[in-house]
Amino acid sequence: MSATTSRRSLLALALSAPLVGTALAACGDSGPAGSSGSGGGGGGAATIWILTGQPAEGIRTDSVNAFNKANPDSKLTVSTYQNDAFKTKIRTAIGANQSPTIIWTWGGGGLRDYVKNGQVEDLTSFFADNAALKDKLFASAFGAATVDDKIYAVPCENVxxxxxxxxxxxxxxxxxxxxxxxxxxxxxxxxxxxxxxxxxxxxxxxxxxxxxxxxxxxxxxxxxxxxxxxxxxxxxxxxxxxxxxxxxxxxxxxxxxxxxxxxxxxxxxxxxxxxxxxxxxxxxxxxxxxxxxxxxxxxxxxxxxxxxxxxxxxxxxxxxxxxxxxxGNPSSYYALSSKASDEAKTAAKKFLAEGLVTDATVKAWVESGAVPIVNGSDSEFSGSDDADWLKFIYDTASGAKVFQQSxxxxxxxxxxxxxxxxxxxxxxxxxxxxxxxxxxxxxxxx
Structure with a gap:
């Protein structure tokens, strides 16, 4: 991932960039995003929208494909969007109760607005049921996923x-x-x-x-x-x-x-x-x-x-x-649409618990030159030319008592x-x- 893509996708475009038109730069769009089958306001299969840009796009897509292969009865339909198009599309979709089941979010103020408007699920009980997943992730990443002491998003990807x-x-x-x-x-x-x-x-x-x-x-x-x-x-x-x-x-x-x-x-x-x-x-x-x-x-x-x-x-x-x-950027986040059908929510929760953070995704993020927000992922750094750098970032993020979101x-x-x-x-x-x-x-x- 380039420096520009990383910063723009994780910070600037999240909140402060001007809105663009509604034309969608969908690369490999796998389903009718925003349709009644989106898993948002209507029923149907679970859906997830992800951002384009390699190598991150490939890692995200591979994780969904691997999950779908292992769970043919709980498949997710994935659609991909460039940053600007996603930012416009997700606001429109959420406002119309037609968001994807799994909502990409940068946490913080945007997530807080979702919570205030009743658009995302409280995932506190989800993490109580999946304590091993929570323990696997950097504790410092949960601050930007938490609103009024309740967790509303799953930290993921890199730091x-x-x-x-x-x-x-x-x-x-x-x-x-x-x-x-x-x-x-x-x-x-x-x-x-x-x-x-x-x-x-x-x-x-x-x-x-x-x-x-x-x-x-x-x-x-x-x-x-x-x-x-x-x-x-x-x-x-x-x-x-x-x-x-x-x-x-x-x-x-x-x-x-x-x-x-x-x-x-x-x-x-x-x-x-x-x-x-x-x-x-x-x-x-x-x-x-x-x-x-x-x-x-x-x-x-x-x-x-x-x-x-x-x-x-x-x-x-x-x-x-x-x-x-x-x-800086504690992580990326996925929230769950409160408007999704029970069937879609069940499939989405299964992906968040089992398919989002796996050994394969951890290895892929490290190979891309990034540090996953996973405790123990530093074991993958040995042999890398960038091992000292990766270890510094890992120690900084995992050891921070407070990781203040930008x-x-x-x-x-x-x-x-x-x-x-x-x-x-x-x-x-x-x-x-x-x-x-x-x-x-x-x-x-x-």
């Missing part, structure tokens, strides 16, 4: 935390050590600037890339409770002193010229930010784990030659956050768009931290 990347050659060039604290980060900024090297690469035009800095600073300074109070809609939560401190530190970094000149016009979808790191124009980059594979394929010997280093986000002196906490997914679509707009202004120094907090507090009403 992508946000990682701090470093160009080791540039660190050697200026005689610097990798940072472990925020003070270290700020001390490195003038050192790299003096050498004519941008301290950090950033594709700021994409906005969600800027957001990653706030996600980590809020956690490291205020602990996971800080964003949780925002997620729960606590009045004036964005104005908490720890929030203002985090917002101020971001602007301190901008004012110190911590990011490459012109970062606001650089896009992440073009992978231009990654190129700045591996080409030696920037020393550091905060980005998703999905960028590793594209840097490996596009960056010459940058990765294979041992010039890439990585770590978790640095600690902040005096902060309340747990250094094991991480942010904010533009965790919040409602309306809140997410306001957030991204204000983050752009914050990084552009067009608003103060206090103005940012005031603007975001307005989204908490109701």
């Amino acid at each position: 992508s935390p946000i990682v701090m990347f470093y160009n080791k050659k540039l660190f050697q060039q200026v005689g610097a050590e990798l940072p472990t604290t925020w003070d270290d980060v700020m001390a490195l900024v003038p050192k790299f600037n003096a050498a004519g090297i941008a301290p950090f690469s950033l594709g700021g035009q994409s906005r969600w890339t800027n957001m990653m800095w706030l996600e980590f600073l809020y956690d490291r300074i205020g602990g996971s409770e800080l964003f949780d109070s925002i997620y729960q809609g606590k009045p004036d939560a964005w104005s908490h002193p720890d929030s203002i401190t985090a917002l101020t530190k971001v602007q301190d970094l901008v004012k110190a010229k911590g990011f490459i000149n012109g970062f606001a016009s650089i896009t992440a979808d073009s992978n231009a930010d990654q190129a700045l790191l591996y080409s030696g124009k920037a020393a550091m980059m905060l980005h998703g784990a999905w960028t590793y594979s594209s840097m490996k394929s596009d960056g010459g010997d940058f990765v294979t030659g041992g010039n890439l280093a990585w770590s978790s986000f640095p600690t902040v002196t005096g902060g309340k956050g747990d250094p094991t906490d991480t942010v 904010w533009d997914q965790a919040l409602s679509p309306t809140q997410a768009e306001t957030l991204l707009d204000n983050i752009e202004k914050l990084f552009g120094l067009a608003i103060t931290p206090e103005e940012f907090a005031k603007n975001m507090n307005a989204t908490l009403a109701g």
Whole structure:
């Protein structure tokens, strides 16, 4: 899966991208999606819609085919859609009570809306009956699947935390050590600037890339409770002193010229930010784990030659956050339509319990260069050229006490768009931290 596909499918297109037309880019559509046989509002066989894009599409399709072969009386009909088309189609289908039986969701705010409108099943009892499945999955992946202490989706597939990347050659060039604290980060900024090297690469035009800095600073300074109070809609939560401190530190970094000149016009979808790191124009980059594979394929010997280093986000002196906490994409999720027929629900639950997370799918995700959200999947890493990297991601995700879902997914679509707009202004120094907090507090009403 490319860096762009991973990010777009798991974050940006989930909530903040504009709606497109209803034309469906269905690749190998196996059934009349949205028809009375969809397993949504009417009866009929169970259905599942999945996203296109290899290698993920192949892994998803193979898992359904294997299940159907083993369960000829409980088959699922699968349809495939590109990201934009799916996003439009699923909203229309759910609104008309014609959704697929198994609903792909990114969890967080979108899932919360489904729950509020009674469109998805409470799967808490499902997991009580399938405790072995729950125990198999990373505990940190369930946060984005949980609403009001009840589980409404099955975590699945792979994990992508946000990682701090470093160009080791540039660190050697200026005689610097990798940072472990925020003070270290700020001390490195003038050192790299003096050498004519941008301290950090950033594709700021994409906005969600800027957001990653706030996600980590809020956690490291205020602990996971800080964003949780925002997620729960606590009045004036964005104005908490720890929030203002985090917002101020971001602007301190901008004012110190911590990011490459012109970062606001650089896009992440073009992978231009990654190129700045591996080409030696920037020393550091905060980005998703999905960028590793594209840097490996596009960056010459940058990765294979041992010039890439990585770590978790640095600690902040005096902060309340747990250094094991991480942010990003805890997993993908499948919910169950509450409007499906009993027959379809039974088949779907059987697939979710037995066909979604298998030895074959775990092996396939690892071979694709991804880390499955399955405890013990690290046993598949031996012999891989990327074993150290995969182990780091596995340990980060499985060991995180809190794996905060990216904010533009965790919040409602309306809140997410306001957030991204204000983050752009914050990084552009067009608003103060206090103005940012005031603007975001307005989204908490109701």
